[in-house]
Amino acid sequence: MASKQTPLIICFWITFSFCVTEKVREKTARRRDTELTDKHQMCVQGVPGVQGRDGNPGINGIPGTPGIPGRDGLKGEKGQCVTERFEDPWKPNFKQCAWNSLNYGIDLGKIAECTFTKQRSDSALRVLFSGSLRLKCKTACCQRWYFTFNGAECTGPLPIESIIYLDQGSPELNSTINIHRTSTVEGLCDGIQAGLVDVGIWVGTCADYPRGDASTGWNSVSRVIIEELPK
Numbered sequence: 001m002a003s004k005q006t007p008l009i010i011c012f013w014i015t016f017s018f019c020v021t022e023k024v025r026e027k028t029a030r031r032r033d034t035e036l037t038d039k040h041q042m043c044v045q046g047v048p049g050v051q052g053r054d055g056n057p058g059i060n061g062i063p064g065t066p067g068i069p070g071r072d073g074l075k076g077e078k079g080q081c082v083t084e085r086f087e088d089p090w091k092p093n094f095k096q097c098a099w100n101s102l103n104y105g106i107d108l109g110k111i112a113e114c115t116f117t118k119q120r121s122d123s124a125l126r127v128l129f130s131g132s133l134r135l136k137c138k139t140a141c142c143q144r145w146y147f148t149f150n151g152a153e154c155t156g157p158l159p160i161e162s163i164i165y166l167d168q169g170s171p172e173l174n175s176t177i178n179i180h181r182t183s184t185v186e187g188l189c190d191g192i193q194a195g196l197v198d199v200g201i202w203v204g205t206c207a208d209y210p211r212g213d214a215s216t217g218w219n220s221v222s223r224v225i226i227e228e229l230p231k
Contacts, residue, residue, distance in 0.1 A: 093119050094227040102131070102217025106203065107143065111216050113200040116226040121194045124229045125149070127160060129185040129201045131222030134215040135164040136177050141212030142166075145185050148200040149192055160187030163206055180218045190231070199226055 097114035104111050118125065127147050135143050146153060146161035153159040162185040166177070185201065201224060205211040216222070 090230050091119075092227075093117075094225065096223055096225045098221055098223040099217060100221050101219055102222050103219070104216045105214070106216075107211050107214045108204055109202065110148075111145075111201045111203055112222070112224065113198055114224045114226060116197045116199055116228075118192060118194045118197050118228055120228070121192075122231055124156075124188050124190045124231055125192055125197070125199075126188050126227045126229055127186065127199055128225040129222070130225075131182065131217045132180045132215075132220045133162075133164060133183045134178065134180040134218065135166055135212045137166055137210075137212030140165075140167050140209065142206035142209035143203060143212055143214045144206050145183075145201065145203050145216070147185065147187070147189075148198075148202055149189060150198050151200070154187070154189035156190035156192075160185065160189060165206070165209070166212060180215065182220065188229070197226075199224060 095114065095116050097112070099112060102112065116125070129145070129147070133145060135141065142163060142165040144161050144163045146159055162183060164183075203214050203216060
């Protein structure tokens with residue numbers, strides 16, 4: 001019995017050894033094939049290409065959520081109290097003085113006066129005289145009608161006046177001229193202080209000319225209008 005099993009055992013070991021050897025040979029061959037494949041598939045890195053152009057701008061993203069509110073800042077220093085000055089709104093201030101048929105025939109002096117209350121020192125006065133004026137003479141003559149403020153003519157900027165001049169002409173014709181015309185004397189005056197202001201209308205002579213026969217307010221209404229205006 002033992003002599004029959006011995007050949008079987010020897011045959012088994014021979015077959016087993018052969019199988020193991022084949023297995024090892026297959027693994028070695030497979031590993032070699034894998035190494036050759038990896039070796040041939042490796043590529044050499046080429047020269048870097050030219051940098052491409054910038055792409056088109058992307059669309060705006062979705063707005064993020066609001067952040068957490070920050071902490072309160074440090075307390076500031078106490079400020080100074082400033083008192084603002086508000087000027088009163090401008091209110092109209094005007095006056096009219098009128099006379100019926102003054103018929104004032106003086107050649108030199110004050111004709112009429114109108115007292116006005118000026119509210120501010122930084123304002124201007126607008127004055128107007130309207131009435132009948134006349135001048136006659138046999139030789140060349142000149143008369144001026146002008147305003148005064150508290151007895152003095154305006155200096156801001158210049159006097160307010162009107163004149164009438166008559167040429168010599170012929171004595172016969174000049175002796176008969178007696179024309180009365182409604183005329184005006186008007187202007188603005190600056191630099192007058194606030195308070196009561198005596199506004200007067202006067203008649204006088206022109207420089208370098210003799211006076212004639214003057215008349216003011218004949219047979220008609222004469223008036224002085226005074227108005228305070230903001231500058």
